[in-house]
Ligand SMILES: Nc1ncnc2c1ncn2[C@@H]1O[C@H](COP(=O)(O)OP(=O)(O)O)[C@@H](O)[C@H]1O
């Protein structure tokens with residue numbers, strides 16, 4: 001299964017979500033590869049922090065791929081791993097386009113009430129472009145960094161916005177704005193692996209994991 005976590009903007013939580021999903025897959029004994037195509041390589045730093053801070057934890061292979069020929073590499077790697085998760089960076093790049101050509105699921109984190117939603121027309125355009133080559137691609141938005149007391153409002157706002165974009169669906173799972181996500185990423189962990197767990201973050205991310213992998 002190939003999952004691309006991407007979008008058209010920096011900051012909505014692509015790396016946070018890609019790394020959490022990869023760590024939960026690993027906890028569930030699913031053979032996972034994290035691919036970073038973002039020049040910032042935050043996913044690579046996360047994986048190397050994990051190795052140096054928690055060497056006894058199950059480690060996660062993370063590689064960087066660049067250029068417009070990576071579709072073939074991703075496809076080859078997907079034969080060797082049950083799940084490939086691509087952290088595709090925050091702009092319309094050749095890497096994002098190449099990833100979308102071979103991906104089954106395109107997961108787009110968006111922050112409600114932020115400039116992120118202005119990227120939707122561009123993302124819809126990319127999906128229209130890639131659909132003839134990859135007709136089975138499915139695209140989902142996950143609302144991230146939602147104010148913990150505004151989930152209902154954020155859901156309505158997102159549903160309204162997305163009604164104009166028939167190719168992009170809203171996931172039920174939403175992630176609150178919580179320090180646990182920041183703390184976990186600094187340590188190379190998922191929120192589910194933290195010793196002192198934030199139970200809300202824990203259940204949100206597990207909800208996202210099961211929704212994403214049930215869609216596959
Ligand atoms: N749900 C969340 N709650 C709190 N902070 C978050 C959450 N998701 C992401 N962040 C923080 O927002 C910043 C950007 O997240 P990141 O995953 O690096 O975004 P991207 O990869 O899309 O640029 C990071 O500091 C990260 O810790």
Ligand SMILES: [Mg+2]
Nearest residue numbers: 014015038042
């Ligand atoms: Mg990132």
